[in-house]
Amino acid sequence: MPFRLMYLAAYAAFILNLGDLFKIEAANALVKSLFLLAGALFLVGRELNPFALANLLIVTVMIFFLGSMTDYPDFQWSYLLNALNQYMLIYLLLSARPTAADRDTVLISAAWFAVACSVLGLMYQVAGLRTAFPVEFNTGQNRFSGSLNAAFLGGFAMSGMLASLLLTELGRPRYYILLLLNAGVMIATGARVALAVAVGVCGLAFLFSKRRTASQKITGIAAGVAAACVIGPIAYVRYAARMSGSGLSGREIMWPWLEELSARYPDFGIGFGHQYWSTPREIYILFSSMAAHNDYLRLLVELGHVGVWVFYILLVATVWYTKTIWGGRDPVPLFALAGFLAISITDNALATPTHFLLVLVGMFAACGTHRNEAAARPPAAPSRVRGAPRRFGATEGNLAGKAATP
Numbered sequence: 001m002p003f004r005l006m007y008l009a010a011y012a013a014f015i016l017n018l019g020d021l022f023k024i025e026a027a028n029a030l031v032k033s034l035f036l037l038a039g040a041l042f043l044v045g046r047e048l049n050p051f052a053l054a055n056l057l058i059v060t061v062m063i064f065f066l067g068s069m070t071d072y073p074d075f076q077w078s079y080l081l082n083a084l085n086q087y088m089l090i091y092l093l094l095s096a097r098p099t100a101a102d103r104d105t106v107l108i109s110a111a112w113f114a115v116a117c118s119v120l121g122l123m124y125q126v127a128g129l130r131t132a133f134p135v136e137f138n139t140g141q142n143r144f145s146g147s148l149n150a151a152f153l154g155g156f157a158m159s160g161m162l163a164s165l166l167l168t169e170l171g172r173p174r175y176y177i178l179l180l181l182n183a184g185v186m187i188a189t190g191a192r193v194a195l196a197v198a199v200g201v202c203g204l205a206f207l208f209s210k211r212r213t214a215s216q217k218i219t220g221i222a223a224g225v226a227a228a229c230v231i232g233p234i235a236y237v238r239y240a241a242r243m244s245g246s247g248l249s250g251r252e253i254m255w256p257w258l259e260e261l262s263a264r265y266p267d268f269g270i271g272f273g274h275q276y277w278s279t280p281r282e283i284y285i286l287f288s289s290m291a292a293h294n295d296y297l298r299l300l301v302e303l304g305h306v307g308v309w310v311f312y313i314l315l316v317a318t319v320w321y322t323k324t325i326w327g328g329r330d331p332v333p334l335f336a337l338a339g340f341l342a343i344s345i346t347d348n349a350l351a352t353p354t355h356f357l358l359v360l361v362g363m364f365a366a367c368g369t370h371r372n373e374a375a376a377r378p379p380a381a382p383s384r385v386r387g388a389p390r391r392f393g394a395t396e397g398n399l400a401g402k403a404a405t406p
Contacts, residue, residue: 001384003041004105010034011109014353015117017147021129032085035353039092051321055184055314056091060084063272066307071215074272074278083273086351090315093360094322103368107170110163110361111178113354114146114156114185121146136190136249144188148354151347154191155354157182158198158343159361162336165202166365169211187235193346195235197339201358205333250287251294251346257283258297263304269304291351312341327366336362369378 013034019027098106121132124147133142134150143150160182167175175185179202186195206220208211261270261278270278275298279290292298299308316337323333337359340349349355 003038003044004102006034006038006041007105009354010038015113015120015147021124035089036085036092039089040233042093042102046099049095049097049322049325052091052095052318055089055318056095059087059091059311061316062307062310063303066268066303069268070265070267070271071268072274075271075274079273079277080271083351086273087311088151089314089357090359091318094318094363097326098364098368100368103364106360106364107163107167110156110159110357111167111175112160112381113180113357114153114160114182115178117145117146117148117153117156118144118185118188121148128199141190142214143190144185146185150189150351151191151194152354153346154186154189154194155343155349155352155357157186157191158339159354159357160193161186161198161202162205162332162358163361163365164204166332166361167337169209183231190306193343197343197358200342201335201339201362205332205362208331208335210330233300240381248346250289253283253286254279254289254292255294255297258292258294258301262297262301265301265304267304267350268304269300269302269307272302277303291348293347295350298348299350316341319363322363322368327363330366333359333362333366 010031013027013031019031056151062082063080067075067077118132121144122129124278125132126132129262132145132147134145135141136143136150143231144153146153161179164175164179164182168179168222183198186198202249207217209217212220257280258275275292276290278301292301298306298313299311303311319333319337323330327333340356340359342356
């Protein structure tokens, strides 16, 4: 219970976005603290995963070692320490086996996050606190952002689509409605890669599900094609403007700078968490952001050419091992991980609770104790009440009949 309450409190604080709304500088630190506290509480009273904990330690030692070795002139330990939560939470939530209540909390809340963020954003707009439809600087298109921004809301919708689909497999068909609502929010945000990832991960999860019959899958494919024919033209109108030009929304300005910076510090990088603060003002003005919007390039800059490989190899190995020991043959965690790695090419997925939530949804759905224990538990033998007449089995009945025949 403490973990689940802290987990929901952390996401509630994130969605409320009071720090940005009222310019409260301490709000970001508070949200980070809530997430880390939720991760720490998750380790209490649950079956632990030593492999994930060991990899968390290895990554942390590597980050501190590289930080101590870098010759980047603007390196600051405060930047490094402030960014540790970006990978620690993922590892902590992979370091213990979720209970059935944990699974339900993560999946149900993920299915509702995008809707809650949307409603709250509209309320903020009505109250005159902020607009829920900001204009994208390079296309001039209004993108629905809810209480956060369009990219974050798209990430919530992406995770919400998968969570809603998996909840229908747990006997909750009403979550098909949430699946459609999340898809609608996704289209309103104009998030392109998030939409592609959501469709791909949900499609694979549906087709490879062992809980659905062949006829259900055929019906689902037919329904999906029909929905695409109806929604496709609407989505095209939303996405056509965003695909104009290079379609990178200014990333072609940021990424060459990151490659140049990486070439200056190839061995040890510039320090974990430093890319954001290293962005020159002129690039910020042109790109309208200081973040890399490509986690591979970002970590290449921060950890060097070897460090980035170690980081991702350990992350993939942790997800694979955790899925193997607790998720059995369920492939959904691997589909979710592949989606997360795909969206990391164009977004700040590692540092964003809306994006790495996709991995947590897939993992908690597969590894929740209720599903595995129910499948592994042998059927209970029928109890026999003392004094009740004994019924013959088929063989015993035949022998008894023959014995009674004169």
